[in-house]
Amino acid sequence: MKPLVSKYAQNQNLRHRIMHLDMDAFYVSVELLKRPELRGQAVIIGGKSPRGVVSTCSYAARKFGVHSGMPSVRAMRICPDAVWLNCDFPAYNHYSEKVFSIMRRYSPEVFPLSIDEGRVDLTGSQDLFGPAEKIAHRIVNEIRDELGLPASAGLANSGVTAKIAAEMAKPFGLIVVFPGKEKAFLAPLPIQYIPGVGKVSLPGFHKYGYQTIGDLASESPDILAKRFGPWADSLYRTAMGEPKKARPTPAVAPGRSNETTFSHDIKDPEQIRSELRRLVEKLGFRLRKSNMTARTVTVKIRDANYHTITRSQTFDTPTNRDHILFEIAETLVFTNLPKHSGLRLLGISVQKLQTRIEQPSLFESSADRQYGKLYSTVDQIKDKFGKKTVFFGAAHLARMNRNKDDKRYFQPV
Ligand code: TTP
Ligand code: MG
Numbered sequence: 276m277k278p279l280v281s282k283y284a285q286n287q288n289l290r291h292r293i294m295h296l297d298m299d300a301f302y303v304s305v306e307l308l309k310r311p312e313l314r315g316q317a318v319i320i321g322g323k324s325p326r327g328v329v330s331t332c333s334y335a336a337r338k339f340g341v342h343s344g345m346p347s348v349r350a351m352r353i354c355p356d357a358v359w360l361n362c363d364f365p366a367y368n369h370y371s372e373k374v375f376s377i378m379r380r381y382s383p384e385v386f387p388l389s390i391d392e393g394r395v396d397l398t399g400s401q402d403l404f405g406p407a408e409k410i411a412h413r414i415v416n417e418i419r420d421e422l423g424l425p426a427s428a429g430l431a432n433s434g435v436t437a438k439i440a441a442e443m444a445k446p447f448g449l450i451v452v453f454p455g456k457e458k459a460f461l462a463p464l465p466i467q468y469i470p471g472v473g474k475v476s477l478p479g480f481h482k483y484g485y486q487t488i489g490d491l492a493s494e495s496p497d498i499l500a501k502r503f504g505p506w507a508d509s510l511y512r513t514a515m516g517e518p519k520k521a522r523p524t525p526a527v528a529p530g531r532s533n534e535t536t537f538s539h540d541i542k543d544p545e546q547i548r549s550e551l552r553r554l555v556e557k558l559g560f561r562l563r564k565s566n567m568t569a570r571t572v573t574v575k576i577r578d579a580n581y582h583t584i585t586r587s588q589t590f591d592t593p594t595n596r597d598h599i600l601f602e603i604a605e606t607l608v609f610t611n612l613p614k615h616s617g618l619r620l621l622g623i624s625v626q627k628l629q630t631r632i633e634q635p636s637l638f639e640s641s642a643d644r645q646y647g648k649l650y651s652t653v654d655q656i657k658d659k660f661g662k663k664t665v666f667f668g669a670a671h672l673a674r675m676n677r678n679k680d681d682k683r684y685f686q687p688v
Contacts, residue, residue: 290454291518292397292407292430295437296414298374299425299446301391303333305370306360308423317357323347328610330362334446364584367391370422377417381410389589394434408451415449432457433518439468457516462489469513473591479503488514533558534622540579542617544609551604552597554623559597563654567628568593572603575622578613583620586611593629596646600625 298304302320307313317336321329327347332354339354350357371390378385381404384396395414397407404410411430418426429440431452439461440450452460465487466472466480483502485491491499491514499507512519533554541547562569573587586607594600604623612618 290398291432292401293432293434293437294378294395294397294407294411294414294428294430295434295441296374296378296393296395296426296428297438297441297445298391298418299427300331300333301370301424302331302362302367304424305366306363309366310360313358317341317354319347319350319354319357319359320362321347321350321359322361322610323351323359326609328606332357370424373422374418374424374426377421378414380417381414389587394437397430408449411449411451415447419447431460432516435470435513435519436461436516438470439464442468452516458492458514461514461516462487462492464488466491469510471591475592533624534575534620536577536620537618540617540619547608547612547618547621548605550621551608551623552601554621555597555601555604558623558625559595559600559650560654560657562595562625563650568595569600569625570627570629571625572600572607573624573626574604574607574611575620575624576608576611576613576618577620579616579619581619582613584611587626589627593627596650598646 303318306318306320313333315335316333317339318333319329319336319341320331321327325348329341329343329345329347329350331343332341332350336350336354336357339357341350341354341357367390371387374391375385375387375393378393378395382395382397382400384399385393386395387393397410400410401407404413407430411428415426415428418424425447427441427444427447428449429437429442429444429452430449431437431440432454436452436457440452443464444450461468466485467477469488472480480486480491485494491510494511496507496511499511503510509519535550535554537550541550570591570593571587571589573585575583575585577583588603588607590603600623608621
């Protein structure tokens with residue numbers, strides 16, 4: 276009779292083997308396939324315009340302090356000799372798909388997390404292909420040999436530990452955390468290695484004297500619960516190297532995309548901004564009504580020739596505040612505006628949703644709290660008197676110019 280669980284799962288007490296893979300300096304690595312003479316040099320991908328930002332850069336440029344999201348003008352100042360290249364999204368998408376298809380050779384359970392990052396569950400693959408660490412090695416090598424691209428990966432019992440291991444393995448490395456060794460592996464690492472802990476929340480750990488992940492693992496769960504509220508359980512599990520509890524996906528999907536097709540292609544930055552603000556307000560209201568926050572904002576842009584692109588930005592601190600969502604969306608839109616035509620369609624959506632309760636509200640500043648009050652007041656008015664009763668001043672233009680009959684937007688003459 277066939278065993279109900281795989282041989283490896285039986286032997287290892289159902290221990291999961293999850294691989295997290297992230298490509299090294301992905302956009303640069305793809306560009307170097309076309310321009311191998313630039314290997315080893317400081318290369319920056321992004322627009323050199325005054326409003327441009329760095330998409331990514333080579334490790335040689337990182338030595339000068341250049342990083343993703345840095346304003347281009349600053350990058351030009353600190354790394355004046357760098358070679359600048361424009362983004363070639365069709366090429367990045369092409370190679371991204373190839374990377375995920377190599378991962379799918381070994382498991383059907385592949386979860387792309389971004390253009391160059393994904394997770395694959397190798398637990399069940401071991402009966403067919405042998406130990407997970409050998410499979411992980413093969414995947415990284417096949418990506419290098421077949422595509423000519425460097426990847427780094429982590430293998431562990433959970434996605435979180437595997438992601439931390441992959442980050443440490445960079446560049447072009449593989450770190451395997453063997454079953455039972457997770458806690459010891461994580462203990463010496465600084466707290467900011469935990470995904471979701473960023474600049475905003477870090478002082479909240481330091482003030483209690485927690486510096487390393489091990490400091491959290493040796494704390495009593497009761498004290499952590501008092502200090503970090505609903506976040507404590509997941510922090511403690513991560514620190515102990517235990518897989519997260521499966522969490523049901525939210526029943527409501529406030530992340531449905533929210534978009535406008537214009538009757539005339541629009542170019543005026545103020546009109547674009549105003550429309551974006553209107554879309555963000557709708558989305559923010561829906562998020563707050565569902566008691567949700569998001570960690571990724573995606574914008575959709577279509578030009579006059581129906582060429583459509585989507586661009587996303589993920590951030591550390593989950594939010595449902597319009598002004599933060601707007602700022603991120605605005606940067607994404609204005610760094611990706613069509614060069615030769617106006618906008619035909621503009622859309623915004625959010626991903627990486629969490630229930631609001633998971634947000635570490637104790638790290639909120641008093642300004643954040645004031646904003647919280649403002650939004651809840653605005654939402655109450657909308658609930659009581661209708662969604663169109665209050666909106667931010669800058670969305671006014673978009674509202675004035677909206678044609679209610681066909682839901683299209685008309686440029687004023
Ligand atoms: P990352 O994996 O964050 O960065 P990377 O692959 O360039 O470098 P690393 O070796 O540290 O993983 O992002 C993947 C690609 O996404 C990156 O090559 C460019 C793009 N990107 C942006 O366009 N903007 C951003 O702010 C970030 C973080 C990435
Ligand atoms: Mg990467």
